[in-house]
Amino acid sequence: MPYPIVNSIISWFLKKRKHQMELFLKYPNDVQQELLFKLLQTAEFTEIGKKHEFTTIKSYKEFTAKVHIQLYESIEPLIERARKGEQNIFWPTPIKWFAKSSGTTNAKSKFIPVSEEALDDCHFKAGKDMLCLYFNNNPDSQLFVGKGLRLGGSSAVYEDNNSFFGDLSAIIIENLPFWADYSSAPKQETALMSEWESKIEAIINETIEEDITSLVGVPSWMLVLLNKVLERTGKNNILEVWPNLEVYFHGGVNFNPYREQFKKIIPKKEFKYYETYNASEGFFAIQDVNDSFDLLLMLDYGIFYEFIPMNKFDGENSVAIPLAQVKLNVNYALVITTNGGLWRYLIGDTVKFTSLKPHRIRITGRTKHFINVFGEELIIENVENALKQACLKTASEVSEYTVAPIFMNGNKSGGHEWIIEFRKHPECINYFTEILDNALKAINSDYEAKRYNNLTLAMPKINVAKEGLFYNWLKQHGKLGGQHKVPRLSNSRKHLEEILQLELVK
Numbered sequence: 001m002p003y004p005i006v007n008s009i010i011s012w013f014l015k016k017r018k019h020q021m022e023l024f025l026k027y028p029n030d031v032q033q034e035l036l037f038k039l040l041q042t043a044e045f046t047e048i049g050k051k052h053e054f055t056t057i058k059s060y061k062e063f064t065a066k067v068h069i070q071l072y073e074s075i076e077p078l079i080e081r082a083r084k085g086e087q088n089i090f091w092p093t094p095i096k097w098f099a100k101s102s103g104t105t106n107a108k109s110k111f112i113p114v115s116e117e118a119l120d121d122c123h124f125k126a127g128k129d130m131l132c133l134y135f136n137n138n139p140d141s142q143l144f145v146g147k148g149l150r151l152g153g154s155s156a157v158y159e160d161n162n163s164f165f166g167d168l169s170a171i172i173i174e175n176l177p178f179w180a181d182y183s184s185a186p187k188q189e190t191a192l193m194s195e196w197e198s199k200i201e202a203i204i205n206e207t208i209e210e211d212i213t214s215l216v217g218v219p220s221w222m223l224v225l226l227n228k229v230l231e232r233t234g235k236n237n238i239l240e241v242w243p244n245l246e247v248y249f250h251g252g253v254n255f256n257p258y259r260e261q262f263k264k265i266i267p268k269k270e271f272k273y274y275e276t277y278n279a280s281e282g283f284f285a286i287q288d289v290n291d292s293f294d295l296l297l298m299l300d301y302g303i304f305y306e307f308i309p310m311n312k313f314d315g316e317n318s319v320a321i322p323l324a325q326v327k328l329n330v331n332y333a334l335v336i337t338t339n340g341g342l343w344r345y346l347i348g349d350t351v352k353f354t355s356l357k358p359h360r361i362r363i364t365g366r367t368k369h370f371i372n373v374f375g376e377e378l379i380i381e382n383v384e385n386a387l388k389q390a391c392l393k394t395a396s397e398v399s400e401y402t403v404a405p406i407f408m409n410g411n412k413s414g415g416h417e418w419i420i421e422f423r424k425h426p427e428c429i430n431y432f433t434e435i436l437d438n439a440l441k442a443i444n445s446d447y448e449a450k451r452y453n454n455l456t457l458a459m460p461k462i463n464v465a466k467e468g469l470f471y472n473w474l475k476q477h478g479k480l481g482g483q484h485k486v487p488r489l490s491n492s493r494k495h496l497e498e499i500l501q502l503e504l505v506k
Contacts, residue, residue: 017132024299025358029324036063036304039337048078048090048343060322069308069316069335069344072110079111084161091115091341097175098165099280101377101446109445111165112280118340119175122301123168126276126283129298130249133288134274138246143213146244147185151203151217151225168280185210196452200225204232212242218252219262220374220408220456226265227411238266251276253375254363254491261408277363281347282338285361294360299323302339307332310350313367320344328353333367371489373405374414374456376447378440380488386439393435394426400470403489404496406461415458419499421465433462463500473499 024031044054052066082089083098097114135141152169173191186206193199226238235241277285277295282303285295306320310331320335334349351361371378387398399421406415426432437460441448450456470486487495
């Protein structure tokens with residue numbers, strides 16, 4: 001059982017890291033430049049290093065000339081070789097861990113290499129920094145008097161050719177030091193359970209009598225867990241279960257759709273929300289001020305950043321700029337070079353800078369059309385392929401469509417709401433919906449996970465539009481012809497609600 005003296009010692013230790021951050025806060029461009037050449041020097045005798053002549057690179061300009069921007073599809077053959085046991089391909093130290101995530105057009109899942117350096121100098125360092133920033137902003141915090149409730153994603157870890165792959169949260173939990181279990185709940189064994197319903201019940205059993213002071217996890221799944229805690233206990237809000245709860249560290253999806261729901265079940269005015277920006281490829285930014293919507297870009301995690309202005313975006317042919325050249329409120333695609341062996345990797349996220357001293361960002365979306373309200377990362381290629389399969393199997397044809405989220409409400413799962421205008425109607429819309437849903441599950445592993453037992457995502461809801469509905473909507477907005485298009489995927493319901501106001505087939 002943690003004690004107040006332990007809380008004081010740990011908080012003092014964590015606060016000390018703030019002084020180390022001053023280096024990159026004062027000299028951001030110098031820190032990034034030095035880091036780039038350290039990465040190049042470390043990997044100069046790898047296969048990638050030899051191919052791109054890392055030993056000859058003496059400037060950022062030479063780096064961009066010799067190493068081209070890459071999407072996952074371009075490096076997938078190298079990653080597959082590494083997964084079969086080959087080493088020293090893109091990073092010199094042994095890589096045995098691969099973080100599995102979905103999102104590519106041609107593959108159901110991506111496998112991102114995770115080196116020991118990426119774990120120690122990026123992910124674990126970021127976890128400590130998250131607490132450091134929180135304690136510096138909240139010196140009276142009693143976080144370590146109680147325990148932190150951690151809720152990871154799909155936590156099964158699989159072995160293949162002496163390499164291991166799984167959700168990033170599973171990899172991190174597998175590699176945590178033994179003492180981490182003392183300050184966290186549930187215990188590691190429970191956190192790594194793979195069957196979600198059993199896992200949630202086990203987490204509730206282990207934590208319901210604990211003094212939980214913080215929450216860590218993705219908002220959509222955390223909301224499911226907290227609502228089940230209220231169901232089990234019969235309490236009106238979470239503070240009746242865990243009265244000393246003081247902060248929720250969240251990330252992974254846009255928090256705005258969940259904000260009011262969390263406020264209802266955690267009705268504490270001084271309760272804190274701290275956002276993080278991390279992914280399988282690395283940990284990038286942390287909220288560094290109470291009640292802020294901006295995230296501090298962390299510049300000393302072994303990640304060199306570049307940015308592509310979205311108005312000039314051209315995939316792998318884009319021209320990127322370094323941190324020294326970014327401007328405020330410009331939408332940039334993020335390019336990273338990492339201590340995990342990713343070289344000028346186009347991660348697919350877009351950000352804008354809200355401050356340059358220090359460098360603070362907001363996540364603005366993805367480089368493609370997408371829905372990622374629940375962590376499903378549904379991109380337009382997924383949807384187009386699934387629609388194609390559904391039409392083929394039901395002898396139907398789609399002329400126009402749009403998709404938007406149905407946000408979670410209390411205990412009700414979220415979902416996706418569609419408006420589809422058919423050129424040729426299916427005989428049974430329910431069968432069409434079932435085929436579409438199954439196709440999306442097969443194409444996108446994150447969508448499949450969120451659809452599991454309807455816990456986060458329910459079956460899609462399809463509205464059948466009358467002929468000409470989308471044409472009339474575009475006409476209303478003066479957007480006929482030219483480059484104007486029906487928005488296919490959106491993280492908000494704005495367009496969908498407007499179209500729903502027009503007449504639908506009953």
